[in-house]
Amino acid sequence: MAAPELNFRELARWTWRQLCSMRTALVLLLMLALAAIPGSVIPQENVDAFAVGKWQDEHPKLTPIYEWLGLFSVFESVWFAAIYILLAISLVGCILPRCKVYWKAMRAAPPKAPSNLLRMPNSTSYSTTAPADEVLAEAKRVLRKRHYRVIERDGAISAERGYLREAGNLLFHLSILIVLAGFAMGSLLGYKGGVIVVNGSGFSNNLSQYDDFVPGALMGVEDMEPFSFTLKDFDIEWLMSGPRKGMAQHFVAHLDYTEEPGGEEKSYDLRVNHPLSIGGTDIFLIGHGYAPSITVRDGEGNVTYKGPVIFLPEEQATFRSFGVVKAPNAEPEGIGLEGYFYPTFALIEGNPASIFGDDRNPRLSMLAYTGDLGLGAGESQSVYVLDKSRMTQLTKDDGSMFRVDLYRGETVDLPDGAGSVTFEGVEPWVRVQISKTPGKLIALGGVILALIGLLGSLFIRPRRVWVRVRREEIDGAEQGIVEVAVLDRSSAGETGDEIVEIVAALRGSAEPATSGLEDEEDRT
Incomplete structure (x- = not known):
């Protein structure tokens, strides 16, 4: 005899019981851990947009699939949020009935x-x-x-x-909810952004100053601390011997900052894993590199670009870096440069390379273009990308490729009277991450409670x-x-x-x- 079909109420009750079972909660917890792996392996847009763009250029076939799956922003994706919410509901459904049973057992x-x-x-x-x-x-x-x-x-x-053994179990499961609530609070009410600051320049905590910014869904501009800081100097210690020779061992960014406009100026040495905390906001040092100071003159001798240009490292061991220079207002045509910066230049088997991360023998090697840089009204473009679709590459008189190869202090004239480029010097830059996570203490408290609950459930007999x-x-x-x-x-x-x-x-x-x-x- 076939079992009768479940009506809507019975089906809903069965679904709820399945969702609230401990087995389902464990499966969802495992799924959440597995879902976080792509967010650690694949570049994330809210962490490093340039790395995402580079990855997409290197994997054109996989990029549409990854975008459809939301793998470039895992923690903001719908499927990650679904697992997160289902786990929270499952834990609540597990804990509440067990609390009722435990309360009766305590009184019995x-x-x-x-x-x-x-x-x-x-x-x-x-x-x-x-x-x-x-x-x-x-x-x-x-x-x-x-x-x-x-x-x-x-x-x-x-x-x-031994009544507290079950209390330890309940505390452990409750602490997972607390951790989830802390992370959710940080995602909704907090924000995270990144900015590259060149030595000698400053930063004010407002939206226009960020290179990338990810606000929480309920975050308001009034929640941002009104601080500002200036990068006064940047020190690096390099290993000079041993198997890691040439690697950066220790680096410190010396900051002068104020917590509010017109406030007292203070100093802080920003180091890795030693953030500067202002109110509820933390400033982390997460990267560094070089910004060659370049001057571009057009065919009429006018300075159309002057200042440091941020080059992004492609090799962390040697700091060979890639960068772009744009001078759209040059006459008669805009000038664009793209290429590499070598902190310690050397030729290895006839190929240019950097053999050391320190700027001991800095050299620029770039290709030059003239034409429309695509920076007209209504057009947007990354500062690290040169749109060459409407530009012409400059060549020598014999038609061979022309390169802007410069050591520090040198100047080269561009072909056809297009102008000149001067390599003035090198300034270091640092990348800082600025984040406000209101729920971090709640999450930390949840982790501590989880440890206490786990110890209780393991050692209480x-x-x-x-x-x-x-x-x-x-x-x-x-x-x-x-x-x-x-x-x-x-x-x-x-x-x-x-x-x-x-x-x-x-x-x-x-x-x-x-x-x-x-x-x-x-x-x-």
Whole structure:
């Protein structure tokens, strides 16, 4: 006979029970962990938009698929949010019923003693001449001293402890909710942005100053701290020996900052993992590079561009960097340059390369173009990309490729009287990440509570103890037989020592029990 079909109410109830099961919560937690992996492996738009663009240029076939899946902004994607919300609902559905059951268990008395204690796996007995009332009174005192909840019922003692083990389990699951709430609060009310600051220049905390900015859904401009800072200097220590020779070991950005307009100017040495905190905003040092100072003159001798140009490192070991220079107002045509900066230039088997990250022998090597740079009204373009679709590459008189190859302090004239380029010098730049995450302390508190709950659930042993005294005639004399049983409810603890210590305390001796006890211990 086929089972009847579920109506809408029954189907909804079944779905809710499945969602709120611990098995589903664990599966969703695993899915959330797996879903976070692409966000760590694939470049993210809200972290490094330039790296995303570079990855897309290198993988043109995969880019449409990744964009459709939202892999370039994993943590803002619909599917990640769905897992996040389902996990929160599942945890709430798991915790609330268990809290109700735990509340009843906390108020309930220890269960009454089984009819035959000696049939239990961990049990023993011994004889005594003391009255039953004295034995039971002593059992109460001993067990309470060992932090048991004790009750006397039907001539036997029932005791239980370890109620906080379940509290630890509940606290652990509740802490996951707290962590999720902290992250959600940070995503909704906070913001995160990045900016590259050249040595000697400054930054004010307003939207127009950011290179990239990701606001929370409920974040307002009034939530931004009105601070500003200036990069006064940037120091780098390079390893000069060993297997990591040439690598940057230690770098510090020296900042002068004010917390509000017209406020007191303060100084701070910004280092990796040592952010500057202003109010609820943190400023992190996350990268550095070089900005060659370049002067471009047009065919009429007018300066159409002058200043440092940010070049982005392509090789972290040697800091070979790529950059673009744009002079759209040059006459008669706009001038564009793109190419590489080599901090310590050298020819290796005839190929240009940088052999060291420090700017000991800086050299520029760039291609030159003239024409429309595509920066007209209504057109937007990345400062790190040169649109060459409407431009012409400059060549030598013989038609061969022309390159702007310059050491520091040198000038080269462009072909056809287009102008000249001068390499004035080099300035360092730093990339800082500025973020405000209101829920970070809540998330941290959740992590601490999770650790406390986990420790409680691992090390607290819920146990039950029963003590009963019965009278028997032994060798013509009536004596009391004290029966003691211990039950470990965690199925992971040894109760042999516990029962020996309880019996020893009841008999008023620190020594192990007599032969009668040892015989019974063979079953424990």
